[in-house]
Amino acid sequence: xxxxxxxxxxxxxxxxxxxxxxxxxxxxxxxxxxxxxxxxxxxxxxxxxxxxxxxxxxxxxxxxxxxxxxxxxxxxxxxxxxxxxxxxxxxxxxxxxxxxxxxxxxxxxxxxxxxxxxxxxxxxxxxxxxxxxxxxxxxxxxxxxxxxxxxxxxxxxxxxxxxxxxxxxxxxxxxxxxxxxxxxxxxxxxxxxxxxxxxxxxxxxxxxxxxxxxxxxxxxxxxxxxxxxxxxxxxxxxxxxxxxxxxxxxxxxxxxxxxxxxx
Amino acid sequence: xxxxxxxxxxxxxxxxxxxxxxxxxxxxxxxxxxxxxxxxxxxxxxxxxxxxxxxxxxxxxxxxxxxxxxxxxxxxxxxxxxxxxxxxxxxxxxxxxxxxxxxxxxxxxxxxxxxxxxxxxxxxxxxxxxxxxxxxxxxxxxxxxxxxxxxxxxxxxxxxxxxxxxxxxxxxxxxxxxxxxxxxxxxxxxxxxxxxxxxxxxxxxxxxxxxxxxxxxxxxxxxxxxxxxxxxxxxxxxxxxxxxxxxxxxxxxxxxxxxxxxxxxx
Ligand SMILES: Nc1ncnc2c1ncn2[C@@H]1O[C@H](COP(=O)(O)OP(=O)(O)OP(=O)(O)O)[C@@H](O)[C@H]1O
Ligand SMILES: [Mg+2]
Numbered sequence: 001x002x003x004x005x006x007x008x009x010x011x012x013x014x015x016x017x018x019x020x021x022x023x024x025x026x027x028x029x030x031x032x033x034x035x036x037x038x039x040x041x042x043x044x045x046x047x048x049x050x051x052x053x054x055x056x057x058x059x060x061x062x063x064x065x066x067x068x069x070x071x072x073x074x075x076x077x078x079x080x081x082x083x084x085x086x087x088x089x090x091x092x093x094x095x096x097x098x099x100x101x102x103x104x105x106x107x108x109x110x111x112x113x114x115x116x117x118x119x120x121x122x123x124x125x126x127x128x129x130x131x132x133x134x135x136x137x138x139x140x141x142x143x144x145x146x147x148x149x150x151x152x153x154x155x156x157x158x159x160x161x162x163x164x165x166x167x168x169x170x171x172x173x174x175x176x177x178x179x180x181x182x183x184x185x186x187x188x189x190x191x192x193x194x195x196x197x198x199x200x201x202x203x204x205x206x207x208x209x210x211x212x213x214x215x216x217x218x219x220x221x222x223x224x225x226x227x228x229x230x231x232x233x234x235x236x237x238x239x240x241x242x243x244x245x246x247x248x249x250x251x252x253x254x255x256x257x258x259x260x261x262x263x
Numbered sequence: 264x265x266x267x268x269x270x271x272x273x274x275x276x277x278x279x280x281x282x283x284x285x286x287x288x289x290x291x292x293x294x295x296x297x298x299x300x301x302x303x304x305x306x307x308x309x310x311x312x313x314x315x316x317x318x319x320x321x322x323x324x325x326x327x328x329x330x331x332x333x334x335x336x337x338x339x340x341x342x343x344x345x346x347x348x349x350x351x352x353x354x355x356x357x358x359x360x361x362x363x364x365x366x367x368x369x370x371x372x373x374x375x376x377x378x379x380x381x382x383x384x385x386x387x388x389x390x391x392x393x394x395x396x397x398x399x400x401x402x403x404x405x406x407x408x409x410x411x412x413x414x415x416x417x418x419x420x421x422x423x424x425x426x427x428x429x430x431x432x433x434x435x436x437x438x439x440x441x442x443x444x445x446x447x448x449x450x451x452x453x454x455x456x457x458x459x460x461x462x463x464x465x466x467x468x469x470x471x472x473x474x475x476x477x478x479x480x481x482x483x484x485x486x487x488x489x490x491x492x493x494x495x496x497x498x499x500x501x502x503x504x505x506x507x508x509x510x511x512x513x514x515x516x517x518x519x520x521x522x523x524x525x526x527x528x529x
Contacts (some may be wrong), residue, residue, distance in 0.1 A: 163375035163434075166336050167389035167441055168365040177388060181379045256379075 022251035030244050034060050041233070047224035048233045051216070058216030059237050065134055065202040065212060070195045072138035077145025077191075082175075084150055095146070102143035108204055111136040115208040133205035141198045145191055152187030153179060185256040192249035196242050213237060289314050289445055289476055290335060295344035297330055297500075304330050305341065306500040312445065315474045319487040319508075322497030323523060328480045331497070332447050335478070336367040349444055365393060368438030372450040374430045376422040376437070382409065383418040386437045393441070401440075408436040412466050428459030432466055445476040452483060482527060488512060496520055 009018045037059055041052035048055065083095030102110065114136040119126035127135065156179050164174040203214035211219075217234035221227045288311035297305035304327045312318055320328050333339040334346060337353050337360055346353040348363050377385050386405035390396040396404070409415045412432040414425075422430055431451055438446055448467070452460040464486050471477055471490045481487065487494055487508060494511040496504045504517060515521050 157375075159371060159373055159375040160377065162338055163369075163371065163377070166338060166364055166367070166369040167437070168361060168393040169389060170361065173392050177392065178377055182377075185379070 019251045019255035023248055023255070026244055026248040026251065030063070030241075030248075033240065033244070034063060037237075044233070045229075047220060047226045048229055051220045054216045054220065055213070055233065055237065058211060058213040059241070061130070061211060062199070062202055062213040062238075063241065065130070065137065065205060065210070066195070066199045069134045069137035069141060069202070070198055072134070073141035073145055073194070073198065074191065076138060076142025077149050078180075080142060080146035081149035081153060084146065085153060098139075099143045099146055102140055107136070107140050107201055108207060110140055111204055111208055114139075129205070129209045132208060133202070133210050137198060137202060137205070140201070141194050144194050144197075145187075148187045148190035148194065149183065151190075152183030152185075155186045156182045185253075188249065188253050188256065192246065192253075195249070196245055199242055199245060200238065286313065288312060289316075289349055290478075291345070291347045292331075292335075293345045293347075295331070295334060295341045295346060297327075297334060297339065297341050304500050305334070308344070308500075308502055310495060310502060310505065312476065312478055314444075315476055316492050317471045317477045317479065317490050318493045318495055319491035320478065320480045320495045320497060321482070321484075321487065321523075322503075326497040327500040328497050329449050332369075332449050332478065332480055335447060336364055336369055338369075365441055366444045368441060368443035368446045370431070370434050370438055370446065370448045370451050372453050374422070374427070374434045374454070376430055376434055378422055381419050381421055382414065382425070382433050385422065385433060386440045389437070390440050405436070405440060408439050409433070411439075411469075412436045413462075426459060427455045428462045431455065431459075431463045435463075435466055435470070439470075445478065446470070448477065448479040448481070450480050450482070452481065484512070484524075484527060496523075 009021055013021070034056075038052045038056035041055050042049055044052070080095045080098055083091045084099070086092055086095075111133060114127070115129065115132035118132075160178050160182065161174055164178040165171075169177065202212060205212050206215040206218070209215075213234060217230055221230040224230065290312040292311070293309050295305055295308040296303070308327075308331060320332070322328050330339055334341045334353075335348065340355075341353075349366055351359050351363055353359065353363060376382075377388070380388065383402060383405055386408060387396075387398070387401035390401045390404065391398060406415060406418060409418055412435055414429060414432055414436070417425060417429065417433075422433065425433065435446075435451075451467070452463050455463065460483070464483060467477070467479070467486070468490050479486070479491075491508045494504075494506055494508055495502055496511070498519060504511070504520060511520075512524070515524065
């Protein structure tokens, strides 16, 4: 799947060039897709055509939700992974508690908690529906990312840390310059799975009133009583988005793969 | 002998410990003990290493050679005794640790190059991060070192694209980039195919000739004879004997050591 696009470039191009080209192309496709989505949709028959603007707007919200919570989620994942490996015990406890609590409760409950319960606990934390959804999704995916990143960190051979420390690099420099880049490469495939799952999970934002893609689908369906074309259109847009996402990540993966195990 | 520096020649000639000739040692280990669980891996190890000296540590597998080497830059912490490097005692004080690690370089059996960085970046990482050297300066210095180990044409490759011998030479250049006062080698040629051992030993001989202080764990007896100023023989966590190579290899009286040499020298 991922190698499809990579293989499409001219043979004379280097691996780096192909990967960069794929990333740029996929990024451009994504932006064009978001920007122009309304046009092809508008050409579609009832009931999708007349609701083209709504579908386009809903897709944009879905993508924004995924990008914001995806980036935050990687940050949370790194923090929790480092916390779990920390020498300072309370940090380990905090990270373990976070991962345990998030993975043991439904995302739906987490989302309702952030939107409805958090403002009760801390009145300053009354967030908009979008921000609540993004935060809940970020916390959720972060817990799963933590496991992937932790496994990646543990997979970096101990000799790497020893070499770095014996050159005089501090523990932080060793992590930033030596261990983390290598662990991130190892963790990338599971991280991408998590982010594809996140794109789909973002549909749950619907319950707290965010007008994202699924919500739009349901609204149009409720107004037109034609669930089949409406949900075929909705699902197709999700499929296109997840496909573009895997292409981008496949290219990043190949770019980091300096040892060329795959290409 | 291959040495050009007066200290090295002096060290070769002086029967060890001769307090009259001996100057302040670069590294002092006094009564060092180390346990791994119930295993007593280092037992009252006491020795000294001097500026520009090449000390070669030999001994059976599991006798504690690597562990001792690793206590000298505190990759392993010793349980008791004292280790003083360049006047700084190795203990839990972090400031001491960072200072020591800059002065004591280490070359590993498995090279441990950073696979995600180019050869050049492997060499420049520590000077740039630890000493704050600007990239252009670090690159220029690294190219000089790579030329010295014969790898200037490979600067922009990644380690996986090099042979084992080339990787180990990069690892040596990487250590040298921090201008350490002493270099530790833990079986630097043991992971290499036979035809690549020579190129690494040549680089090490060259270093010894330039006056670098080296402590080398190896099974390469020809290197020990030719370059070593002193042989340190480990046996079950103890130093059983220290002697200049000619004395150690020619007139060896100790039965255990003779048995060991009989196995290893063909
Ligand atoms: N991290 C560790 N944990 C537990 N035991 C260890 C550890 N490192 C070494 N040992 C044990 O300590 C003893 C000395 O090991 P060391 O690696 O220093 O020996 P060596 O002389 O370098 O042997 P070799 O020639 O095989 O490299 C061995 O019995 C080894 O099993
Ligand atoms: Mg060893």
